[in-house]
Amino acid sequence: MTAVPMVEIHRGPVVESWHSGHAVICDGTGQIVDCWGDPGAVVLPRSSSKMIQALPLVASGAAREAGLGADRLALACASHEGAPLHTRLVGAWLAERGLSEDDLICGPQASRDKELRHAMIREGHAPGRVHNNCSGKHTGFLTLTQHLKAGADYVDPAHPVQIACRTAFEEVTGEASPGFGIDGCSAPNFATTMTGMARAMAFFASAGARGDAQSRAAATLVDAMMAYPLLVAGEGRACTLLMQAATEPVAIKTGAEGFFVAILPKRGMGIAVKIADGATRAAECAIAALLVRLGVLEAGHPDVGRFLNPPVRNWDGLVTGEIRPVAGLAG
Amino acid sequence: MTAVPMVEIHRGPVVESWHSGHAVICDGTGQIVDCWGDPGAVVLPRSSSKMIQALPLVASGAAREAGLGADRLALACASHEGAPLHTRLVGAWLAERGLSEDDLICGPQASRDKELRHAMIREGHAPGRVHNNCSGKHTGFLTLTQHLKAGADYVDPAHPVQIACRTAFEEVTGEASPGFGIDGCSAPNFATTMTGMARAMAFFASAGARGDAQSRAAATLVDAMMAYPLLVAGEGRACTLLMQAATEPVAIKTGAEGFFVAILPKRGMGIAVKIADGATRAAECAIAALLVRLGVLEAGHPDVGRFLNPPVRNWDGLVTGEIRPVAGLAG
Numbered sequence: 001m002t003a004v005p006m007v008e009i010h011r012g013p014v015v016e017s018w019h020s021g022h023a024v025i026c027d028g029t030g031q032i033v034d035c036w037g038d039p040g041a042v043v044l045p046r047s048s049s050k051m052i053q054a055l056p057l058v059a060s061g062a063a064r065e066a067g068l069g070a071d072r073l074a075l076a077c078a079s080h081e082g083a084p085l086h087t088r089l090v091g092a093w094l095a096e097r098g099l100s101e102d103d104l105i106c107g108p109q110a111s112r113d114k115e116l117r118h119a120m121i122r123e124g125h126a127p128g129r130v131h132n133n134c135s136g137k138h139t140g141f142l143t144l145t146q147h148l149k150a151g152a153d154y155v156d157p158a159h160p161v162q163i164a165c166r167t168a169f170e171e172v173t174g175e176a177s178p179g180f181g182i183d184g185c186s187a188p189n190f191a192t193t194m195t196g197m198a199r200a201m202a203f204f205a206s207a208g209a210r211g212d213a214q215s216r217a218a219a220t221l222v223d224a225m226m227a228y229p230l231l232v233a234g235e236g237r238a239c240t241l242l243m244q245a246a247t248e249p250v251a252i253k254t255g256a257e258g259f260f261v262a263i264l265p266k267r268g269m270g271i272a273v274k275i276a277d278g279a280t281r282a283a284e285c286a287i288a289a290l291l292v293r294l295g296v297l298e299a300g301h302p303d304v305g306r307f308l309n310p311p312v313r314n315w316d317g318l319v320t321g322e323i324r325p326v327a328g329l330a331g
Numbered sequence: 332m333t334a335v336p337m338v339e340i341h342r343g344p345v346v347e348s349w350h351s352g353h354a355v356i357c358d359g360t361g362q363i364v365d366c367w368g369d370p371g372a373v374v375l376p377r378s379s380s381k382m383i384q385a386l387p388l389v390a391s392g393a394a395r396e397a398g399l400g401a402d403r404l405a406l407a408c409a410s411h412e413g414a415p416l417h418t419r420l421v422g423a424w425l426a427e428r429g430l431s432e433d434d435l436i437c438g439p440q441a442s443r444d445k446e447l448r449h450a451m452i453r454e455g456h457a458p459g460r461v462h463n464n465c466s467g468k469h470t471g472f473l474t475l476t477q478h479l480k481a482g483a484d485y486v487d488p489a490h491p492v493q494i495a496c497r498t499a500f501e502e503v504t505g506e507a508s509p510g511f512g513i514d515g516c517s518a519p520n521f522a523t524t525m526t527g528m529a530r531a532m533a534f535f536a537s538a539g540a541r542g543d544a545q546s547r548a549a550a551t552l553v554d555a556m557m558a559y560p561l562l563v564a565g566e567g568r569a570c571t572l573l574m575q576a577a578t579e580p581v582a583i584k585t586g587a588e589g590f591f592v593a594i595l596p597k598r599g600m601g602i603a604v605k606i607a608d609g610a611t612r613a614a615e616c617a618i619a620a621l622l623v624r625l626g627v628l629e630a631g632h633p634d635v636g637r638f639l640n641p642p643v644r645n646w647d648g649l650v651t652g653e654i655r656p657v658a659g660l661a662g
């Protein structure tokens with residue numbers, strides 16, 4: 001079994017490009033409800049695993065000890081755009097812990113907020129680590145590091161923080177991880193199967209019904225993401241807009257190289273999508289199509305349409321094509 | 332027949348993403364020498380067809396009448412990065428013809444030259460049409476428009492310039508075009524098959540041996556591209572560096588949505604590559620792999636390696652993976 005066509009790019013009379021991928025939907029018992037492509041494909045979920053990487057922060061008691069509110073927990077799960085909203089909150093969190101931007105191990109990344117990015121260019125300021133989309137996750141790692149009284153190199157795979165992340169990852173995916181890659185922010189990113197990732201999201205979706213520490217932590221993180229969609233990504237971003245547009249409370253999270261996940265607490269269901277070639281435009285379209293199919297999003301909502309059926313525009317603003325999910329995905 | 336795997340993205344223990352595509356190599360008689368995927372796939376070659384779109388400019392006598400040197404003909408075939416080198420030449424060409432940036436129909440595009448782009452942000456200058464990667468092609472369209480005493484809307488599919496482009500396109504591809512899409516610069520972009528596009532490139536590669544007007548024009552354009560690789564793209568760009576690194580004179584040209592072509596005059600051969608999902612990283616790797624396979628590029632050359640086997644680096648500059656052509660492509 002291999003990846004199947006999911007998204008087409010139309011221009012003029014032809015399908016100019018197309019994207020294939022895998023998708024799995026699991027229920028709260030970890031069983032596959034529906035799937036496309038290969039549910040056994042081994043994948044790196046990248047930033048779609050941030051809520052898993054935040055589990056030890058909450059389950060250990062570190063978050064409670066540090067008095068982290070839901071906004072900071074949402075930031076720990078975020079791939080934020082480095083807008084002032086995000087960097088101010090990360091900066092305040094670091095300062096409260098007696099830390100600074102220098103303690104973050106993620107590299108510098110230019111803000112994706114155009115106004116701030118241009119202002120920084122005009123004023124001659126180089127991008128900082130706090131602008132990195134993962135700076136909230138890293139501040140969470142640092143908070144857990146303090147709680148564990150561990151060393152500064154919190155991205156070392158042998159560091160207690162990363163060992164805790166791996167343990168949590170294997171618990172919620174229900175599989176031994178075959179290894180890890182180094183992520184864009186220098187932290188280990190653990191591999192699993194498509195089914196493992198959908199099962200993990202179903203663990204989060206069904207966590208509210210269970211009382212164990214890991215499930216309570218999972219439910220707390222989902223609630224935080226759903227309460228602060230703007231902190232999870234940013235203005236105009238897919239995760240933020242799709243969460244805000246949903247007809248029931250859901251958590252939606254992107255990952256690099258064409259990954260997307262969704263957590264549906266009302267149904268106890270989890271979704272994982274991977275576009276084989278890594279294209280974000282296709283992953284956004286595919287997750288929107290699956291959520292429309294399930295009735296969680298309405299195709300007619302303008303903020304859904306901009307990911308489900310976005311026009312392709314050229315340099316002069318003319319509509320030259322359209323992105324469309326394939327019929328089999330849209331249902 | 333469908334697209335076949337061409338390029339893999341490795342990270343840690345897994346192939347994180349992969350790209351499939353089509354490639355065809357034709358000889359000077361228009362016969363297929365080698366192919367991958369579907370040679371009959373209908374494609375939009377996008378900017379890889381710029382040297383075809385420049386044929387009427389030369390074959391009509393308009394270029395001679397306007398006294399265009401090889402540098403301007405190279406710009407007419409270019410997807411330039413909008414560096415000062417390019418915008419100054421386009422500006423001078425427009426001024427000589429009694430035209431200005433306002434006569435260009437392509438939309439504005441920010442310069443891909445970081446220094447210029449940041450300087451424009453600092454000084455509050457909006458991107459111009461002259462910075463559009465197609466501004467040389469459009470100045471060529473305008474020069475032909477003057478020669479033909481035609482109207483200002485030179486991107487209208489019914490305009491004499493576009494009719495001439497379509498006629499030339501169908502002649503060199505050897506196929507009736509099934510239609511066109513509107514390109515990033517608002518000009519029509521004619522569709523053909525993968526074989527049609529490889530055949531067109533072989534027409535250019537073998538043009539020096541023929542004496543008809545279209546072939547003389549083709550040979551002139553290939554010579555111009557090979558004489559000015561920096562004008563065809565820009566500093567650090569794949570087309571420029573691979574042309575400069577080649578062990579024999581070749582013309583190489585990218586197109587949006589994962590297109591690449593190469594013209595090999597010494598062999599009379601033409602190559603067309605289309606990555607099905609439209610990814611540039613994969614198209615660059617695939618064309619480099621095919622040219623290494625043919626002995627036109629050396630795998631050990633540093634400027635070849637940066638497209639053939641580039642490391643994937645993260646925000647902190649760490650190498651986290653590698654892009655690799657599949658074995659069947661590398662030969």
